[in-house]
Amino acid sequence: MKGPFLKFCKSKTMNVSFYSPRKVYxxxxxxxxxxxxxxxxxxxxxxxxxxxKKGGVVYGAAFVKPFDFRHIRCSSIEELxxxxxxxxxxxxxxxxxxxxxxxxxxxxxxxxxxTPCQVASMKACFGESIRTIEVxxxxxxxxxxxxxxxxxxxxxxxxxxxxxRCNNDYKTSFKQGSKVxxxxxxxxxxxxxxxxxxxxxxxxxxxxxxxxxxRVSDVSLGDFWGVNLNAINASIEKGCSLVLVNxxxxxxxxxxxxxxxxxxxxxxxxxxxxxxxxxxxxxxxxRQRLFxxxxxxxxxxxxxxxxxxxxxxxxxxx
Numbered sequence: 001m002k003g004p005f006l007k008f009c010k011s012k013t014m015n016v017s018f019y020s021p022r023k024v025y026x027x028x029x030x031x032x033x034x035x036x037x038x039x040x041x042x043x044x045x046x047x048x049x050x051x052x053k054k055g056g057v058v059y060g061a062a063f064v065k066p067f068d069f070r071h072i073r074c075s076s077i078e079e080l081x082x083x084x085x086x087x088x089x090x091x092x093x094x095x096x097x098x099x100x101x102x103x104x105x106x107x108x109x110x111x112x113x114x115t116p117c118q119v120a121s122m123k124a125c126f127g128e129s130i131r132t133i134e135v136x137x138x139x140x141x142x143x144x145x146x147x148x149x150x151x152x153x154x155x156x157x158x159x160x161x162x163x164x165r166c167n168n169d170y171k172t173s174f175k176q177g178s179k180v181x182x183x184x185x186x187x188x189x190x191x192x193x194x195x196x197x198x199x200x201x202x203x204x205x206x207x208x209x210x211x212x213x214x215r216v217s218d219v220s221l222g223d224f225w226g227v228n229l230n231a232i233n234a235s236i237e238k239g240c241s242l243v244l245v246n247x248x249x250x251x252x253x254x255x256x257x258x259x260x261x262x263x264x265x266x267x268x269x270x271x272x273x274x275x276x277x278x279x280x281x282x283x284x285x286x287r288q289r290l291f292x293x294x295x296x297x298x299x300x301x302x303x304x305x306x307x308x309x310x311x312x313x314x315x316x317x318x
Contacts, residue, residue, distance in 0.1 A: 018214035019246035027263035041241030061091035116210035136222030139205030226274020
């Protein structure tokens with residue numbers, strides 16, 4: 001796995017198939033309680049749950065103690081809870097290929113969810129024998145960057161879950177069960193502010209060959225920024241997903257959940273206009289160049305403050 005994955009992150013020469021989206025939907029889960037626990041409209045969760053109910057297995061990103069974000073194998077509804085929510089950090093896929101090989105050998109149907117480069121890596125190994133869902137990805141920081149933003153005393157606390165967002169409420173929370181043991185609101189969260197400014201993504205993210213309207217997965221999911229809310233009769237505050245159905249396999253996945261979601265067809269142009277990763281990679285500008293130089297010398301906090309003075313001052317005035 002190591003070789004193919006690195007190639008996908010570092011070059012544009014790997015031979016993978018891209019699909020022009022067939023269908024575009026604004027969609028959200030009908031179950032309001034389950035939808036509130038998810039990011040956006042909860043489509044990834046409801047597709048995964050239906051896949052598992054039909055005997056399949058799902059691979060996706062999860063937080064694993066003591067402090068690691070990596071892909072895990074889920075074969076039950078209970079295990080899928082670990083995949084819920086956006087992970088604004090790179091997840092490790094180490095060891096996943098051998099597990100998928102075993103599942104396929106044993107006749108299990110596999111659904112892999114991840115970033116476009118992770119999906120492409122898995123499709124390079126398994127082709128059309130697995131089903132895939134990608135998040136429409138802006139870019140991912142290294143786990144080391146996230147760690148450097150967390151106070152050391154917090155890392156000594158007992159927690160089994162890290163979340164960055166609950167539906168459209170952005171905040172970094174460490175939880176033990178349902179109890180919040182530490183929380184950082186967005187107004188004070190330099191990591192999340194830096195993430196939204198694309199300040200410290202991995203180098204390869206700034207030249208990502210997957211940041212375009214053609215997609216590498218069967219289904220692509222993200223927030224439907226820019227959607228005409230009057231046209232879909234919905235409130236994005238409750239979470240509204242952009243769904244791109246890209247091929248026959250994508251049709252199969254979306255058909256699994258048509259009875260569980262509200263959905264409205266939308267123009268592809270509307271999706272592209274409101275979602276920068278469907279147009280081009282994020283830019284590597286002065287902020288990113290400066291952060292790369294200052295971070296090893298000044299550390300995370302002061303590098304962020306110096307590279308985002310406008311953001312820091314804006315929050316102080318608030």
